[in-house]
Amino acid sequence: GAVVSQHPSRVICKSGTSVKIECRSLDFQATTMFWYRQFPKQSLMLMATSNEGSKATYEQGVEKDKFLINHASLTLSTLTVTSAHPEDSSFYICSVGGAMNTQYFGPGTRLTVL
């Protein structure tokens, strides 16, 4: 299946700073990637669909100016959490479509905002 990496795996930052999370598809060219957020003991919630070469599509209730998504190449999508606050602390995970109707997920990034 598709191999997906995320960087960093864990980040701690101060309130008000911005954090960039990278999602890379290592062996598959992905025109579409997805960004999810998961709060502790909860399910994954789709935040946005990242489209290579065009604007991301955000889910209802997700602030596009706060969660900036850039999909500049077929192997890289980035999510930037701008002016992060403690309520943004969560597990952020990306996914890439693979062969045979599968979606493969990255290992996730745990963000803690102090």
Next chain:
Amino acid sequence: AQKITQTQPGMFVQEKEAVTLDCTYDTSDPSYGLFWYKQPSSGEMIFLIYQGSYDQQNATEGRYSLNFQKARKSANLVISASQLGDSAMYFCAMREGGSGNTGKLIFGQGTTLQVKP
């Protein structure tokens, strides 16, 4: 309304026994896909099995099988011969429409499975 429902917050199973994790879904789209993922404590999401809405046979992948009851809109995961390493959170997910792998996934609430030695 919930599109994907997992009614079992937690399940226990004895090692080497089989266990069924429930999942029901709701969609009016004739074309959809159903997925099961395993999430161990490390957080990674591990793809287990996929069932397409037009697939005639139930999907199977090793010890995992999907009991697809289309009329009941259920897609239960059956794990046979449970192992200690199967202890994890399990998520059912649905992709509405879309083409192959490009459609977004909607996840259920998850079921925590604990395998007892």
